[in-house]
Every structure is written in structure tokens, then in C-alpha cells.
Amino acid sequence: MAARRRAIDLVLPHLRVLDGYEAVDPPEVLAERAGIPVSEIVKLDANENPYGPSRRVAEALASLGDVHLYPDPAQAAMRAAIGRYVGLAPEHVVVGNGSDEIIDLLFRAVLAPGDAVVNSVPTFGMYEFTAQVCGARIVEVARDRAFAVDIDGVLAAASEQHAKIIAIASPNNPSGNPTSLADVERLLGSDCLVIVDEAYAEFGGSSAAALVPERPSLVVLRSMSKWAGLAGLRVGYGLMDAELAEVLMRAKPPYNVNQAAEAALLASLADADALQKRVRQIVAERARMHGLLDAIPGVTPLPSEANFILCRLPEGRGKDVHERLAGRGVFVRYYARGVLADYLRISVGMPADTDRLIAALAEALSEH
Numbered sequence: 001m002a003a004r005r006r007a008i009d010l011v012l013p014h015l016r017v018l019d020g021y022e023a024v025d026p027p028e029v030l031a032e033r034a035g036i037p038v039s040e041i042v043k044l045d046a047n048e049n050p051y052g053p054s055r056r057v058a059e060a061l062a063s064l065g066d067v068h069l070y071p072d073p074a075q076a077a078m079r080a081a082i083g084r085y086v087g088l089a090p091e092h093v094v095v096g097n098g099s100d101e102i103i104d105l106l107f108r109a110v111l112a113p114g115d116a117v118v119n120s121v122p123t124f125g126m127y128e129f130t131a132q133v134c135g136a137r138i139v140e141v142a143r144d145r146a147f148a149v150d151i152d153g154v155l156a157a158a159s160e161q162h163a164k165i166i167a168i169a170s171p172n173n174p175s176g177n178p179t180s181l182a183d184v185e186r187l188l189g190s191d192c193l194v195i196v197d198e199a200y201a202e203f204g205g206s207s208a209a210a211l212v213p214e215r216p217s218l219v220v221l222r223s224m225s226k227w228a229g230l231a232g233l234r235v236g237y238g239l240m241d242a243e244l245a246e247v248l249m250r251a252k253p254p255y256n257v258n259q260a261a262e263a264a265l266l267a268s269l270a271d272a273d274a275l276q277k278r279v280r281q282i283v284a285e286r287a288r289m290h291g292l293l294d295a296i297p298g299v300t301p302l303p304s305e306a307n308f309i310l311c312r313l314p315e316g317r318g319k320d321v322h323e324r325l326a327g328r329g330v331f332v333r334y335y336a337r338g339v340l341a342d343y344l345r346i347s348v349g350m351p352a353d354t355d356r357l358i359a360a361l362a363e364a365l366s367e368h
């Protein structure tokens with residue numbers, strides 16, 4: 001008997017019209033677009049770690065044993081190792097398939113369709129995307145001209161809209177500036193779950209992680225993608241109230257972090273000192289890149305505590321400079337919409353990448 005209804009007819013209306021997350025393309029696709037070999041492209045568009053993972057990750061992956069068995073759904077070894085790394089009890093830790101998955105789990109745990117999330121824009125796109133997937137409302141509160149969070153505006157919007165979640169990236173992607181602990185404390189005075197997304201914390205100076213045990217409405221997100229160079233293996237974590245963590249542990253897909261990601265996380269944390277050394281190299285290169293960008297007439301790099309720099313270009317040049325850079329095999333991030341139309345976000349790569357970028361940028365700007 002022929003089915004009367006197609007599966008697509010059963011899909012929730014708000015998902016049928018979902019735009020989808022605008023993710024970055026892999027190197028092969030970029031190289032083909034630029035018409036040059038992959039080895040010649042400069043990929044500074046996704047805040048990836050140019051040094052790659054710890055040497056110990058390759059060893060751990062090569063000696064992975066029982067991959068015919070499921071990974072530990074209780075994440076015992078990872079939660080203990082992360083707890084030691086951040087200085088919290090393992091009960092506060094939940095590990096995800098990237099910190100993206102922790103955002104997904106939190107939003108699904110808290111939001112019913114129609115509930116509000118306050119988003120301090122411009123910021124990382126995942127909060128808006130995940131709210132849309134949940135059928136929730138996004139309430140945007142603009143950051144100020146220096147991209148600092150408008151704390152009064154966020155608190156007012158949260159209260160007026162009876163919001164359930166406030167999401168703050170600190171340091172913010174794409175602007176690179178952190179939100180102070182004093183401002184985080186003020187946000188914790190709201191009735192919302194306050195997510196402080198610290199995906200780039202290792203490149204900056206401060207963290208709200210130590211507040212977690214005494215602040216049950218706070219969740220701090222961390223990622224292994226950036227400082228530890230594990231973006232391709234997908235592993236990140238949330239630090240939160242133990243009762244909330246317990247709920248997420250029960251509500252998550254049971255085997256959400258695969259054995260390769262687990263082994264890579266454990267090997268990375270065991271080699272944290274070597275990884276921190278590379279973080280310091282990236283931070284030094286960030287300072288050098290900032291100086292070189294600043295020396296190009298018409299380019300204004302913002303201060304950054306992350307592994308990227310947001311740069312303002314002469315008015316109206318964002319899109320065409322982005323394209324001209326891509327034509328030269330240099331890929332950076334451009335946001336076509338709104339207040340970022342004149343900006344490029346440039347990840348910090350190797351010194352040679354910076355040199356290629358600076359030469360290409362100076363050329364691109366001189367053409368019109």
C-alpha cells in the first residue's frame with residue numbers, strides 16, 4: 001500500500017524553513033575554488049590551531065584498542081581529567097561532541113518552543129542557530145562600538161522577555177574581547193541560565209570556571225578545538241552545577257563522545273604544558289600580526305584575547321577585499337550582514353601565513 005504522507009510532511013514547520021548553519025569549507029574545496037594546490041592555500045578562516053594537536057594524540061590514536069566496544073557513557077576518565085585541568089570536581093563536567101553539542105544539550109534541556117534566548121550580537125552563530133532548531137525566540141541586544149556586552153540592555157531584555165538563557169562568548173567570536181568577571185556576576189543576577197562560552201579562554205587571561213560551584217545558574221563552555229588543535233575530532237565540555245550536569249548526562253545520546261576523541265582529549269590534557277607553549281607562540285604571533293595589520297593604511301585591527309583578530313577595513317571594502325584575498329589563496333572570514341560588513345576576522349596562523357596574509361592584504365587594498 002502506498003504511504004499517504006511523505007516524511008517531510010511530518011517535519012516541524014520551523015525546521016522546514018531553517019537556514020542552516022553557515023559553516024566553513026574544507027581546504028580541498030577552498031583550493032579548488034582558488035584554482036591552486038591545497039598545499040599553497042593559507043587557511044585563516046576558522047580559528048583552527050596551525051600547529052595541530054599534541055604529538056601524543058597521534059600515539060594515542062595509533063594504539064586505540066577496543067574500537068569494537070562502545071565508549072564509556074559515564075565519561076569517567078574524561079570528567080576526572082578535565083576536573084583536574086580546570087580545578088573542579090568531575091561532577092561539574094559534561095563532555096560533548098564539540099562544545100557545540102553542549103550548547104545543543106543545554107538549549108534542548110531548557111527551551112520550549114517560543115521561549116526566549118538573549119544573544120549579545122555580533123557573536124558566534126551557534127546560539128541563534130540552536131535556538132532556531134528548538135523553535136525558540138532570539139532576542140538580540142547589540143554590543144557597543146567596542147563590541148563590549150551591553151549588560152544593562154541584556155538584563156532588561158532578559159527580564160522583559162522572560163528569557164530562559166543568556167549566551168555570552170568570552171572572549172567573543174568574532175571580536176576577540178572578553179567579558180569581565182564583574183559583568184558575568186551582574187548577568188548572574190538575572191533569572192536566566194547564563195552560558196559563558198570560553199572556547200578561546202586559553203589564549204586570554206581570565207575564566208569564570210572557578211565560579212561554577214557557587215553559582216548554580218552559570219555554565220562555562222570550553223573547547224579542545226582551538227588551544228589543543230582537536231577541531232576535527234570534535235570534543236568540548238561544559239562546566240556546570242552538578243544537578244544540571246546529572247540531567248545532561250542522562251539526556252545526552254549515551255555514546256556522544258567517540259573513543260578517538262576521548263583518547264585525544266586525555267592525551268592532550270596529559271601534555272598540557274607542551275600545548276600551552278604553542279598557545280604562547282600563537283599569542284606572540286597575534287601581537288606581531290596586530291602590529292603588521294595596524295601598519296597598513298586604512299586597516300584597524302581590534303585588540304584580541306583569542307586566536308584571531310577582527311579588522312576594520314575602509315568603508316565598503318569588506319566584500320571585495322575578502323574576494324581578492326581568496327583569489328590569492330588566502331582565506332579569512334567575512335560576515336556579509338549588518339555591522340560587520342566592513343570587517344574581516346583573521347585567524348592567527350604560522351608566521352609564514354601572517355606574511356602571506358599581510359602581502360596579499362596590502363595588494364588587495366591597493367586595487368579597486
Ligand SMILES: Cc1ncc(COP(=O)(O)O)c(C=O)c1O
Pocket residue numbers: 046047097098099100101124169172173197199200222223224225231234235236
Ligand atoms: C565562541 C565559540 N564557541 C564554541 C565553538 C565551537 O567549538 P567546538 O569545536 O568545541 O564545537 C566555537 C567555534 O568556532 C566558537 O567560536
